[in-house]
Amino acid sequence: MAEKRxxxxxxxxxxxxxxxxxxxxxVENNLxxxxxxxxxxxxxxxxxxxxxxxxxxLEMSYLTLACQHCENAxxxxxxxxxxxxxxxxxxxxxxYDRCIGCRYCMVACPYTGVRQFNWEDPEYDVPFPVGGAExxxxxxxxxEKCTFCAHRLEDGLEPACIEVCPARxxxxxxxxxxxxxxxxxxxxxxxxQLLAEKGTKPSVYFLT
Amino acid sequence: MTATSxxxxxxxxxxxxxxxxxxxxxxxxxxxxxxxxxxxxxVTDMRNVTVWGLYIVSFMFFVGLxxxxxxxxxxxxxxxxxxxxxxxxxATLLSFxxxxxxxxxxxPDMGRPERLWHMIIHxxxxxxxxxxxxxxxxxxxxxxxxxxxxxxxxxGAISSDALRRMAFFALPTAILVxxxxxxxxxxxxxxxxxxxxxxxxxxxSSALVSGTALLMIAVLWLxxxxxxxxxxxxxxxxxxxxxxxxxxxxFFLFSEIITEAYPQAAEGTEALExxxxxxxxxxxxxxxxxxxxxxxxLLLSRRTREQPGWVVLASVFVxxxxxxxxxxLLMAGFRLPxxxxxxxxxxxxxSPNADTLLQTLEEGLGYFPSAVEWAIFGGVIALTALIFTxxxxxxxxxxxxxxxxxx
Numbered sequence: 001m002a003e004k005r006x007x008x009x010x011x012x013x014x015x016x017x018x019x020x021x022x023x024x025x026x027v028e029n030n031l032x033x034x035x036x037x038x039x040x041x042x043x044x045x046x047x048x049x050x051x052x053x054x055x056x057x058l059e060m061s062y063l064t065l066a067c068q069h070c071e072n073a074x075x076x077x078x079x080x081x082x083x084x085x086x087x088x089x090x091x092x093x094x095x096y097d098r099c100i101g102c103r104y105c106m107v108a109c110p111y112t113g114v115r116q117f118n119w120e121d122p123e124y125d126v127p128f129p130v131g132g133a134e135x136x137x138x139x140x141x142x143x144e145k146c147t148f149c150a151h152r153l154e155d156g157l158e159p160a161c162i163e164v165c166p167a168r169x170x171x172x173x174x175x176x177x178x179x180x181x182x183x184x185x186x187x188x189x190x191x192x193q194l195l196a197e198k199g200t201k202p203s204v205y206f207l208t
Numbered sequence: 209m210t211a212t213s214x215x216x217x218x219x220x221x222x223x224x225x226x227x228x229x230x231x232x233x234x235x236x237x238x239x240x241x242x243x244x245x246x247x248x249x250x251v252t253d254m255r256n257v258t259v260w261g262l263y264i265v266s267f268m269f270f271v272g273l274x275x276x277x278x279x280x281x282x283x284x285x286x287x288x289x290x291x292x293x294x295x296x297x298x299a300t301l302l303s304f305x306x307x308x309x310x311x312x313x314x315x316p317d318m319g320r321p322e323r324l325w326h327m328i329i330h331x332x333x334x335x336x337x338x339x340x341x342x343x344x345x346x347x348x349x350x351x352x353x354x355x356x357x358x359x360x361x362x363x364g365a366i367s368s369d370a371l372r373r374m375a376f377f378a379l380p381t382a383i384l385v386x387x388x389x390x391x392x393x394x395x396x397x398x399x400x401x402x403x404x405x406x407x408x409x410x411x412x413s414s415a416l417v418s419g420t421a422l423l424m425i426a427v428l429w430l431x432x433x434x435x436x437x438x439x440x441x442x443x444x445x446x447x448x449x450x451x452x453x454x455x456x457x458x459f460f461l462f463s464e465i466i467t468e469a470y471p472q473a474a475e476g477t478e479a480l481e482x483x484x485x486x487x488x489x490x491x492x493x494x495x496x497x498x499x500x501x502x503x504x505x506l507l508l509s510r511r512t513r514e515q516p517g518w519v520v521l522a523s524v525f526v527x528x529x530x531x532x533x534x535x536x537l538l539m540a541g542f543r544l545p546x547x548x549x550x551x552x553x554x555x556x557x558x559s560p561n562a563d564t565l566l567q568t569l570e571e572g573l574g575y576f577p578s579a580v581e582w583a584i585f586g587g588v589i590a591l592t593a594l595i596f597t598x599x600x601x602x603x604x605x606x607x608x609x610x611x612x613x614x615x
Contacts, residue, residue: 019552034557041549048550063549074398080337081326100326101249101319104337106259110398112545113256117319119557120248140248141319195546198397 004089005071005175006148008159009182009191010064011207014169017042017049017062021161021170025066028131028149028160032122032138037146038066038161039113064161064170067092067114067146068194068202075105075115084143090203091148099142106143110198115145131160148172175203226597230590237587240580241316249319251580253570255556258542262577263317266585268534269418270310270592271344271389272411273527276419277303278351278382280449281358285375291445294437295427297358297605302426302596304351306419307385309592311344316584336392340385347385350378359604386415399541401479406464413457417499418530420450421523426596428516435606440514447507447519454507454526458500461533479540487572488540491532499529543574 017040025031025038044051044060051060069092075084076092083098084105106115122138129135134151138144149159162172173180182205185191191205244251254261277299284292292299315321331338354374360366387408393399394407404410424446430436465484468476483492503522505512512518560578561570570576577585599605 022552034555036553036555039555040552041547042552043549046550048552050550063547065547065551074396077332077334078336078396080332080335080341081323081330082332083326098323098326098330099320100323101321102314102317102337103259103319104335104392106256108396108398110546112547113551113555116256116555117259118248119255120250143319198546200397 003176005203006069006089006091006153007173007175007182007203007205008069008148008162009171009185009205009207011167011169011171011185011189012061012063013207014167015062015064016167016169018166020164020166021064024160024164025146028135028152029147030124030129030131030135030138032118032124035116035118035122035138035144037114037116037144038064040064063206065111065114065194066161066204067148068111068200068204069146069148071201071203072199074108074110074200078104078108080104087150089153091150091153092145093147093150094142094144096136096139096142096144099139101141101143103143110195110200111202115143117141117143223601227594230594230597233590234587234594237584237590240583240587244316244580244584245321250557251560251578253559253561253575253578253581255559255575257545258539258575260317260538260542261575262581262585263313265531265534265538266313266588267310267317268389268411268538269531270306270313270588271385272415272418272530272534273422274303274306274310274347274351274419275382275386275412275415276421276423277301277306278347278354278378279416280420280423280446282354282375282378282382285372286379288372291442294442295423297355297603298427298430298436298600299423300351300355300358301599301603301605302423303382303419304348304355305592305595305599306422307344307348307351308595309588311348312591313585313588336388336395340388340392343381343385343388347381350374350381354378355603362604383412386411393537393541398546400475400544400546401468401537401540404464404467406460406467410457410460410464413453413460414530414533416453417450417457418527420446420453421503421526421530424450424523425520425527428520430600430606432516435600443516443519444513447513447522450523450526451504451507454500454504458496461496475544478544482540482543483536487543487574488536491536495529495532495536498525499527499532503529539573539575 019040022036022038022040026036029037031037041063042048042060043063051058073086073092076086080102081098081100083095085093087093103117106117109115118138118140121140132151152159158172162170171181171185173182175183177183185207186205189207191207193202193205252261280292281296281299284296327341357366357371357374361371390408390411393402394404397403427436427438431438468480482488503525506518506522507513559570561567561576566576
């Protein structure tokens, strides 16, 4: 068993769907055009920011979706070359230099679209790299995804999406530490894991 | 399969034309692959949700097509029948050509084909892709060795017993190759319709169906050019075998569908609607009606079952049906994402299918292969035919003595 089990807790009641987390992620990880590791989904109508009729009321909520860093990760099992692996803190990592671009991990992942493929040479709207200096260069023909900002964790920081959230809906920490903020929140409030019935044991929890 | 007249009778051989045609198609496929290598997989219609497409369909399809040969030729040895001895070598050559095509189909699917060797230096033995690489390698080697042994056997250099022992290895390997290919999909919980214990049996039955149909076409063509002897009653027998496989395959399909339908649970119902009345319906019904009902009629009716023309037509229907089945299986999985709320951003570049017709098809199916994908698929088909044609030409595989065959 790993010493740490890093996890993220997202409070869907506090979330206002502003997409700041998605943007901070995009900037911090210098993501190429059309690549998004973290996205905000509208749980409601058939278009973004539209509600649906539930029990006679119009209702709408948001779901921020990125890699769930599963304890039992299907992507790690299926990767033929071990380019997708779990590090000692329970974070699922992707080795761009080893990836052969077969996309089996994307097929095996039940959380549609959290893994992204560089279909063409990475292109950027600004002529210089942005975000963390230690972020590895993006490569054509390889798969990538959220790393819980592994480069920031090494410096003792939290992932970029945590601190920018204006609604303070996102918290990050070690689940094996009973005094951590994430452990506390999970004790206090009811939470769900996405597609828990698939047995993947995600490390991202949504407070409801 | 237009190459019909022969040197010995017609003087004009279509053989060079056939080779040039295949060569051109292979070159077109290679050109497509080069374009893709330069620009990236953006030239395909695959995107971040429809992650796999025609290349993987082609892979499944050719793994299946390779079944007929080796299973027919080794099963006859294992069960000691001589009914199909005259086509055993051709059948094995066909298996070999198709399994090579299956392996080749994977290359253009890879974002980084130059890193293929990572599969050998860093294999993850938990991955069904690694199992498949191993079993396909063994299968290709086995079919090549088995073919070589049969040729040596004809010359009296190898005993029938040795051949039979080899068949005992070949048959289970053939069964396993389809099972492992099925498990690439069947072991995944990520898509509705895939995670089924029936997946491996279904892949075996579909493989037997399409493989036997392809064998039938190849054998009847070689008979027509005077390369092989294959009687009307042998045609009928192989047709009967094919019919049994079709019935078993349809039964498995029905069993899968009723299992999804009966609980009336949302996931199963959605997948079924997509297949039976939705975007996949034209292909599904073509598979069941043309590749199933019509093919069975042609193969079993007293009026058509010994007529090469009708039997070949039935076989073509069967092969197209299985191709559609593979396509639908892949797409049914991708069309029903498990997390499907509306996203703020579109991930991945826009589709290259700007042409109106292609766009319409794409909107219906959620994915429609781009021109580059079709070119590469065509190249893979041509490569298979090329290997087979050259094998037929240069290896002593016929049952008609060589001097009479004139091929």
